[in-house]
Amino acid sequence: MKKMEHNECMSALLPVRDTLDIIGGKWKILILISIWEGNKHFREIERSIPKLSTKVLSKELKDMEENQLITRSVLNGFPVRTEYTPTEHSKTLEKVILELQNWGTNHRKKIFGDKSVTNNSVHV
Amino acid sequence: MKKMEHNECMSALLPVRDTLDIIGGKWKILILISIWEGNKHFREIERSIPKLSTKVLSKELKDMEENQLITRSVLNGFPVRTEYTPTEHSKTLEKVILELQNWGTNHRKKIFGDKSVTNNSVHV
């Protein structure tokens, strides 16, 4: 594995910040996955994610469009419909998300799962 | 690559949330790397990261200790010193961080860089 270098201000971490800004927050990954799964329309996405409000969804979709994770197109018709579709670029996030998921799973095991815990001095 | 499944509430994403909670925020990764690089003491870590305040550092170190990313030991002596050392478990984050870094770098290229610009015109 590549070794991480330490320069003046660890500017190698700027991209890390970027990524965290783009997929961080409470809803972004949820929304992205919902769209990946085939939900295309605003209300459809909204309904697929419990507790997500229209305001937040609206804002997140804008961010995600800016970051080229989705494209938005308006279909003129009966009740006007918008269609959100994932970009190819968005697919490159799958690997990142799986890595996060993986680590989280192992971390959970590490923290709670080991019943033969060797850690006597756990402080509250 | 493993396919992502969609269940009732996408509970497979709970671990993703965990991970983001643990390494998210403005300072956690910075602090972790500083410690990986060999900074052991409170002031040492503080000084290695510009703009980081004692209050925030103090809080983040506690969180990181709780999450078993570092261990804290107090050495009694002259001016009392504490020593923070990275755990083996923390090392497993390297892969995750590199993945985030990688994606961020490529994303930057995608968004700004398509003119064969490497990294000259990076805006902060």
Add this chain to the structure above:
DNA sequence: GTAATCAGTTACCTTTTGGTAATCAGTTAC
């Protein structure tokens, strides 16, 4: 005209996160 659907926006509020500055407590050097 009334209701209902789609796709949002707006105003207002609460919670979380981060930042500033002062202070505390212990110890050494002068």
Add this chain to the structure above:
DNA sequence: GTAACTGATTACCAAAAGGTAACTGATTAC
């Protein structure tokens, strides 16, 4: 005893993120 270093904690603020609920506009169905 006063300053300076260590490792913090506390009180007080400011900004960002997130939540609630009402409302706009357009169109279709009744």
